[in-house]
Amino acid sequence: MNNGHIRILLSKLNDFCATGIENGAEFAAVRSHYEVNIEHVLIKMLEQGGGDIDRLFRYYEIDMDELWEGMLEFLSKQRAANAGKPVLSAALFQWLEKAWLASSLYYDATCIRSVSLIDALIELSPGLYNPCFDQLDKINLTHLRNNYARLVEGSLEAEQSAGRSPVSASSPAISKPLFNKPATSTDKQVPSSVVSQVNEPVTDLNKTGTNNKSAPDLTENKESQVKQSGQRDTLALNPDSALGQYAIDVTAQAEQGQIDPVLGRNTETRQVIDILSRRRKNNPILVGEPGVGKTAVVEGLALKIASGDVPSSLINVRLFTLDLGLLQAGAGVKGEFEKRLKQVIQEVEESDVPIVLFIDEAHTLIGSGGMEGGSDAANLLKPALARGHLKTIAATTWAEYKKYFERDAALERRFQLVKVEEPSIENAIVMLSGLKEKYQDHHNTLITDEAIDAAVNLSSRYINGRYLPDKAIDLIDTAAARIKMGQATVPSSLESARDHIIYIEKRLKHLQGEQKSGLKVSEKLIDLLEKDLLITQERLQEQQLQWTKERTIVEKIHAQENNPDPSSDKSATLKSAREELGVVQGERPLVQAEVNAEAIGAVVSDWTGIPVGKMIKNELTSLINFEDIISQRVIGQDEAIGDIGRAMRTARSGMSNPDAPLGVFLLSGPSGVGKTETALAMADALYGGERYLITINMSEYQEAHSVSQLKGSPPGYVGYGEGGVLTEAVRQRPYSVILLDEVEKAHLDVLNMFYQVFDRGFMRDGEGREIDFKNTVILMTSNIGSTEVEALYNRAVDLNSEIDSENMSETEAQQQLDAISEQLQTPAYAEISAVIQEALGQYFPSALIGRMQSIAYKPLNDDIMQGILALKLENIAQRLYDTHEIEFRCDPAVLTLLAGQCTSTVLGARAINAMLEQRLLPEISRSLLGFMVDDDIPDILTLSLDEDQQLSCVFSDKVNEQTKENDSSSDAEPAEALVTA
Numbered sequence: 016m017n018n019g020h021i022r023i024l025l026s027k028l029n030d031f032c033a034t035g036i037e038n039g040a041e042f043a044a045v046r047s048h049y050e051v052n053i054e055h056v057l058i059k060m061l062e063q064g065g066g067d068i069d070r071l072f073r074y075y076e077i078d079m080d081e082l083w084e085g086m087l088e089f090l091s092k093q094r095a096a097n098a099g100k101p102v103l104s105a106a107l108f109q110w111l112e113k114a115w116l117a118s119s120l121y122y123d124a125t126c127i128r129s130v131s132l133i134d135a136l137i138e139l140s141p142g143l144y145n146p147c148f149d150q151l152d153k154i155n156l157t158h159l160r161n162n163y164a165r166l167v168e169g170s171l172e173a174e175q176s177a178g179r180s181p182v183s184a185s186s187p188a189i190s191k192p193l194f195n196k197p198a199t200s201t202d203k204q205v206p207s208s209v210v211s212q213v214n215e216p217v218t219d220l221n222k223t224g225t226n227n228k229s230a231p232d233l234t235e236n237k238e239s240q241v242k243q244s245g246q247r248d249t250l251a252l253n254p255d256s257a258l259g260q261y262a263i264d265v266t267a268q269a270e271q272g273q274i275d276p277v278l279g280r281n282t283e284t285r286q287v288i289d290i291l292s293r294r295r296k297n298n299p300i301l302v303g304e305p306g307v308g309k310t311a312v313v314e315g316l317a318l319k320i321a322s323g324d325v326p327s328s329l330i331n332v333r334l335f336t337l338d339l340g341l342l343q344a345g346a347g348v349k350g351e352f353e354k355r356l357k358q359v360i361q362e363v364e365e366s367d368v369p370i371v372l373f374i375d376e377a378h379t380l381i382g383s384g385g386m387e388g389g390s391d392a393a394n395l396l397k398p399a400l401a402r403g404h405l406k407t408i409a410a411t412t413w414a415e416y417k418k419y420f421e422r423d424a425a426l427e428r429r430f431q432l433v434k435v436e437e438p439s440i441e442n443a444i445v446m447l448s449g450l451k452e453k454y455q456d457h458h459n460t461l462i463t464d465e466a467i468d469a470a471v472n473l474s475s476r477y478i479n480g481r482y483l484p485d486k487a488i489d490l491i492d493t494a495a496a497r498i499k500m501g502q503a504t505v506p507s508s509l510e511s512a513r514d515h516i517i518y519i520e521k522r523l524k525h526l527q528g529e530q531k532s533g534l535k536v537s538e539k540l541i542d543l544l545e546k547d548l549l550i551t552q553e554r555l556q557e558q559q560l561q562w563t564k565e566r567t568i569v570e571k572i573h574a575q576e577n578n579p580d581p582s583s584d585k586s587a588t589l590k591s592a593r594e595e596l597g598v599v600q601g602e603r604p605l606v607q608a609e610v611n612a613e614a615i616g617a618v619v620s621d622w623t624g625i626p627v628g629k630m631i632k633n634e635l636t637s638l639i640n641f642e643d644i645i646s647q648r649v650i651g652q653d654e655a656i657g658d659i660g661r662a663m664r665t666a667r668s669g670m671s672n673p674d675a676p677l678g679v680f681l682l683s684g685p686s687g688v689g690k691t692e693t694a695l696a697m698a699d700a701l702y703g704g705e706r707y708l709i710t711i712n713m714s715e716y717q718e719a720h721s722v723s724q725l726k727g728s729p730p731g732y733v734g735y736g737e738g739g740v741l742t743e744a745v746r747q748r749p750y751s752v753i754l755l756d757e758v759e760k761a762h763l764d765v766l767n768m769f770y771q772v773f774d775r776g777f778m779r780d781g782e783g784r785e786i787d788f789k790n791t792v793i794l795m796t797s798n799i800g801s802t803e804v805e806a807l808y809n810r811a812v813d814l815n816s817e818i819d820s821e822n823m824s825e826t827e828a829q830q831q832l833d834a835i836s837e838q839l840q841t842p843a844y845a846e847i848s849a850v851i852q853e854a855l856g857q858y859f860p861s862a863l864i865g866r867m868q869s870i871a872y873k874p875l876n877d878d879i880m881q882g883i884l885a886l887k888l889e890n891i892a893q894r895l896y897d898t899h900e901i902e903f904r905c906d907p908a909v910l911t912l913l914a915g916q917c918t919s920t921v922l923g924a925r926a927i928n929a930m931l932e933q934r935l936l937p938e939i940s941r942s943l944l945g946f947m948v949d950d951d952i953p954d955i956l957t958l959s960l961d962e963d964q965q966l967s968c969v970f971s972d973k974v975n976e977q978t979k980e981n982d983s984s985s986d987a988e989p990a991e992a993l994v995t996a
Contacts, residue, residue, distance in 0.1 A: 021103065024111045027118075029126040031172045035060040043101040048093050050104040053136065054086040054145070060129060065171040067130040067163075074166055075154045085147020098345050106143060110135050121160040128172050130163055257358035258370075261342045262335040265314065265373065269321035277315035278449035279442045279484075280308055283435055284315045290431045291371065291406060292328050298400055300377070300409040302416045303435030306485025308446070309410040312435060313373050316408075335363075336373045339380060356380075356395055364404040377409035378419045381426070393426055400429040414736075443471045443483040447491060458495040461576075461609035466491065469612035473619045476750040477703065494614040498607050502569060506562060506605045512555040519548045537950065561599060565606040568596045572608045637700055638664050648696040649689040650886065651879030654844040655682070655870045656693070662868055663701075663792070674776045678792045681758070681864075683851045684872025685801040687925035691756065694794045698752040701792065707751040709744045713761035722765055727781025735781060742780040750790045758795040759858060766863060773866035795867070800854035805874060807842040807850065847871045875924060880914035883924050887931060888958075899943065899952050901970075906959040909966065938968055946970070 028036060039056035048055075060068055061079060072079055111127070113135035118124040122131055137156055140148040159166070167173065268274050277284075283301070290299040301309040317334045319325050325332075337359065346352035363370045374380060381393040399405035409430060411420070420427045438446060447467045455462050470490040471483065478486045523544050530536045572592045575585055596608065607614055637644065641660035642653070649656060659680060666677045682690040698708035716725065723732065727739035738746070745751065758766070772778050776789040848871040855864055875883070888910075892903035917926035939956065946952050953970040961967040 021108065024108070024115060024127075027115050027127045028111075029128055029172055031063065031066045032060075032127055032129055032132065035063060035129075038062070040101060044097075046090065046093075047095040047097045048090070048101050049095075049097045050093075051101050051107055052090070052093070052104050053107055053110055053143070054090050056107065057136075058083065058086055058090075060132075067128055067167040067170045067172050068133060070167050070170055071130065071133055071154070071159070077150050077153060082147050082150055085145070089145050089147065106139070110139060113138060122163060128167075130159075130167055130172075134159065256362060257355060258335060258362050261355060261359055262337050262372070265317040265334045265336050266320055266332070269314070269317040274314045274318060275453050276449040277311050277318060279438055279446040280312050280315050280435075283312045283433055284319065286433045287312060287316055287408065288319070288325060288329065290433070291332075291408075292326055293431075295403065296429065296431050297403065298407045298409070298430050299433045300411065300416070300420070300430035301433050301435050302411060302413055304437060304482045305412060306482040307435050307437045308484060309435050310375060312433075313375075313408055313410070332369045332371050334371050334373060336375065339374070339376065353392060353395060356392055360395065360399050360405055364399065369406075371406045371408060373408045373410070375410045376415075378411045378415035381419055381423070393423060397425055397429060437482045438484060440471055440475060440483075443475075443487055444468060446484045447471060447487055450488065450491075454491055454495055458499050460495050460499050462491060462495060463609055463611050465612045466494065466610045466615050469615040470494075473615060477619055477623050479747045490615055490618055491610065494610050494618045497618065498610050498614055501606055502566070506558070508603075508605065509555065509558050509562060512551055512558065515551050516548065516555065519544050519551065523548070558605065562605045564599045565596060565604065568592055568599065569606050569608045572596070638667050641700070644700045645693065645696045648886075649693050650882045651875055652689050652693070652872055655872050658868070658870050659693070659697075674789065675774060676772070676776055676788050676791050676793050679773045679795075679867045680793070680870050681795045681797060681855070681867045682870050682872060683797045683800050683855065685805060685874050686798055688872045688875055689924065690794075690796040690872055691754065692924075694752055694754040694796075697792060697794070702750050702752065707748060708754060709741070709748065709751050710754045710756060711741055712756050713758045713765070714756075716761045716765045719762050719764040721762065722768055723781065725765065726768065726778060729781050732781075738782075739780055742778060742784075742786045745786050745788060745791060746780075746784075749787055751792075753788075753791050753793045755793065755795040757797065759797045759799050763860075766859070770863065770866065773863075797855075799858055800851035800871075803850045803854055804842075804847055804871075807847065842873075844871065844873065847873050877911075877914050880917050880924070880927070881910045884910055884914050884917070884927050887927055891931070891936070895939075895956065901953065902955045904955060904957045906957075908960050909958050912960065912964065935966065935968075938966075942968065942970060 025033070025036065035056050036051075038059035040051045042059055043051045043055045060066065061083060071077075072082075110132065114127045114131040117134040118127050118131040121134065122128065124131065133151070133154070134156065136148065137151050137154055140151055265274070287299045287301075291297050301312055303309050313334070313336075316325075320329060320332055320334060323330060342355055342359075343352060346355060359372075363372055380396075396405070396407070400407060407430075420430070444467055447470065448464075451462050451467060470487040474481075474486040474490050475483060478490075523541065526536050526541055526544070530541075572589060575588050575592065578585065593608070604613065638660070641663060642656050645656045645660070646653065659678070662671075662678050662680070665671050682693065684690065694708055694710075695705050698705050711725070715721070723729065723734070723739070725739045725741040727737065727742055728734035741753075745753070755761075768778070772788050773793070777785045777787055780786055848869070851871045852869055855869060888903070888905055895901045895903050913927075913930060917924075917930060935958075943952075954973045955971045957969045957971065959967050959969065
């Protein structure tokens with residue numbers, strides 16, 4: 016067997032079989048196999064379809080799925096890790112020989128058809144050691160040979176040419192270069208990837224052996240590579256060339272429709288076209304953060320070139336992407352990488368068709384990849400770029416550009432910078448709208464416009480560390496895949512319920528077994544498990560019924576959408592079906608008919624852990640009810656909350672300065688009145704959780720040099736490039752509440768830094784980047800003016816002074832009484848605000864005060880303290896019930912006593928926390944631990960006052976409580992349960 020025999024056999028294959036051999040060789044190369052086996056080829060022939068083999072297998076009832084799986088299993092056991100090209104196996108050569116013999120003897124054919132290959136495979140199968148070929152025993156060879164014409168009738172192979180004439184190893188048909196010109200329909204040459212001999216790598220057909228001296232050079236007849244009819248030039252590459260091995264023709268992908276539409280990057284694309292059209296420095300470098308669309312700009316250029324929407328200087332350009340992974344793979348020997356890169360540069364420079372090279376992640380080419388000799392790669396590029404023979408588009412991130420390109424001035428000046436910024440919300444929506452149809456077709460699922468808006472807005476607000484449009488595209492892709500999967504598989508909630516039922520049943524079985532064995536088992540635990548089992552079983556039954564109904568309705572919707580009858584009224588039917596689906600789904604849908612905002616919110620919830628309801632709820636409704644929402648947590652400051660709410664609604668409606676933050680508020684007043692709690696409540700209400708509160712303790716910035724801690728160190732100082740405490744936090748979470756606590760303690764230079772933030776909504780960090788504050792709410796807290804406010808509430812009035820009514824008129828006496836009455840009244844909110852504003856003016860510059868809104872917080876009286884204390888006790892009651900199932904009761908007299916004690920201090924509401932944590936909770940915890948040791952948890956905890964007016968915590972069971980009530984019903988009424996779980 017020699018190379019000539021192989022070429023003769025391959026030349027006898029018809030087009031269908033030749034394609035199968037070629038695809039099989041590529042399949043083996045992709046799997047890094049050392050040999051091309053029969054299984055590789057047969058799998059690819061089954062993929063092709065339409066040939067003799069399909070008709071034979073269907074007629075003889077061969078299970079093609081089982082055969083397919085068997086061949087894949089056989090190939091998975093083959094030796095892999097081949098870095099070169101695979102060789103044809105001896106079995107494959109023998110298969111082709113027998114097939115050519117069968118074609119001549121039994122099928123009267125001048126070429127090898129797949130029916131001949133099946134004939135040969137049946138004869139060879141006993142010696143192939145592949146059990147899946149046992150299925151071929153169903154085929155009777157005699158019957159096949161006598162009736163093949165009828166069995167393969169209608170096959171695509173019947174319409175193909177009669178075959179190739181025999182050729183020798185020196186035939187011009189073999190020595191002629193295969194890929195030096197675009198392939199035509201009459202070109203019957205055998206693919207280069209399948210020509211080999213045993214233990215010899217697959218080579219090009221023009222390499223016919225060591226004795227072949229007539230093979231033309233690769234560059235011969237280059238004129239045949241280019242069409243000269245006025246159309247755009249085309250280029251077909253030899254796959255063994257450097258460009259063929261290490262580069263991808265992006266222009267060809269654009270011509271074939273393999274590139275997604277690119278919208279919203281016209282500005283950057285035009286900049287690239289302008290730079291490429293220049294005579295000097297015609298090498299653009301795209302610099303931007305990961306995911307902003309640098310590669311999309313290049314793909315947009317390829318689409319413009321493919322459509323001819325470029326200047327005449329670029330009309331014939333071919334755009335190639337340099338695959339750095341392929342370029343570096345296997346280049347472990349010193350100098351191999353540089354050799355490959357030099358070959359690429361040489362082929363680009365010598366090509367008759369102008370080529371532009373795109374190098375993505377260009378920093379890996381000049382040292383970031385850690386490869387030996389990385390600096391030499393940059394030195395190879397510099398001369399080619401300087402001569403202008405190598406037009407290159409590079410792409411990298413800002414960090415890598417500063418680290419590698421800016422330090423190499425000679426390399427940097429050969430590129431022209433093109434900034435690719437993260438798109439705005441509106442621009443990102445435009446980009447996703449252009450991709451919408453592609454993702455709909457891929458997932459076969461409708462994607463609504465509200466899903467596009469939700470993906471952009473929710474990803475921008477809640478997914479940190481990534482950039483638009485990449486993170487929004489991932490949201491759409493994931494949601495569409497999840498919706499498609501949910502229409503065909505059991506929902507995760509049902510699976511979780513089933514797993515939980517299995518767990519409870521097994522645990523109950525084990526506990527009951529221990530009980531029968533005489534071991535001590537908690538009866539309460541068994542009761543809890545049994546209740547949990549019943550609840551879970553009921554929930555599972557309800558969800559299964561809901562899932563069945565939803566699937567039926569969704570299938571009805573899809574059937575109506577795919578109904579080709581134009582006369583049917585689809586809109587009315589679909590509207591009715593969707594309304595019915597909404598009623599069945601309620602607030603927890605199990606199956607969805609399309610990708611909507613809820614589906615996007617569910618994905619974001621899984622990625623971030625933020626409850627879905629807080630993301631997709633109507634933000635406008637939250638602002639309308641702002642006062643009610645915040646007042647549930649901040650008690651007794653209705654006027655202050657009202658001022659903040661009015662300002663927030665003005666900003667959200669677009670009536671305030673659009674360049675400023677949503678709100679800048681200075682919360683002033685005594686300590687412990689709810690200023691910090693307001694910030695926590697606003698972060699939860701506006702942005703979805705307290706995690707979106709950025710707290711900066713301004714008492715730590717009492718020195719002028721501490722400015723660098725907030726915004727980052729400038730170049731040349733320690734910490735440069737690490738970001739600032741404030742700027743980095745806002746960059747990561749642009750939608751957040753910023754709390755500058757105790758702002759009056761900061762150095763004046765630190766406060767001066769915020770002038771631009773309050774006025775124009777941005778700050779430059781130490782690296783020169785603009786940090787956007789426009790979507791933040793800035794709250795500052797201060798105790799300035801608290802002394803003056805407390806003085807208003809503690810005005811001394813001499814009630815013992817007598818009114819000399821005998822020596823004054825009735826009018827004068829009434830005026831004196833009115834004056835005393837006015838002093839006894841609680842100061843008005845306007846009076847408190849005026850006092851605080853005056854105090855602030857004595858401390859802060861007027862320019863700073865004018866950029867913020869001052870909000871006055873008043874001291875807490877007994878009624879407000881009782882309300883706060885009741886709220887705190889409700890939280891304790893809930894924890895008691897959740898942890899131990901203990902009911903909590905409180906005597907109203909306790910609230911009055913404790914609130915009075917807390918009001919008498921200067922700590923405000925913080926005194927309540929201190930009292931509960933230092934006095935009440937330690938006593939409750941000590942008693943609970945004792946009950947837990949005895950495994951006897953009581954049912955009720957009653958907080959009351961004893962005879963000495965001291966706090967008393969009494970634990971009791973419900974049975975004893977009922978007995979006690981019956982015995983004492985005639986004596987006294989039970990204490991009212993003011994706070995219960």
